[in-house]
Amino acid sequence: FYMSVPDELCEAARIxxxxxxxxxxxxxxxxxxxxxxxxTIFTFVNTWNDFLGPLLYLTRMELKTIQIGLRMFISQYSSEYGLIMAASVVALIPVVIVFLVLQKFFVQGVATAGLKG
Known part of the structure; x- marks a missing residue:
């Protein structure tokens, strides 16, 4: 992104x-x-939804993440779909909050991406 900023802006500021x-x-x-x-949005969502990393390096039950907790509602013979859906909504709340906080800048970047000059 920084390479696309015109050098004239920096030169004028130096002058x-x-x-x-x-x-x-x-x-x-x-x-x-x-x-x-x-x-920030993409990194947060990717880190928040990471399943394999915490599954490999977390050993104590108190430290498990929400995504690993969701997996605990699925057993070999049955699944607790009501609990899975409720926990999925709870897991989605921080992602929605981060997006809503940064939405203004995100939309501004999409709107100005096609403009030249």
Whole structure:
């Protein structure tokens, strides 16, 4: 994303006397909020829904994640579908909250992705 930002913005800021950190903080960072929010949403969802990693390295029952807990409602001969659906809704709530918080930046990035100049 940073490579797509025009160099003229940074050059104009240098001419105005801004330091490199100030250029990043006041020009580059606000322009990159849509890209960073998209990255945050995708990384959070991927980490939150990870099943195999916690299954391999967590040994104590108190440390198990929600996704592993969902798997515990499925036995060899039956499944508790009501409990699975209820726990799925509970597991979905943090993902929806993160998306709703970052939705403004996400939509802004999608809307400005096709604009040139």
């Amino acid at each position: 105005d006397g801004m330091s490199e950190y100030r250029i990043w903080a006041q020009i580059m960072l606000p322009l990159s909020k849509p890209a960073l929010s998209t990255l």
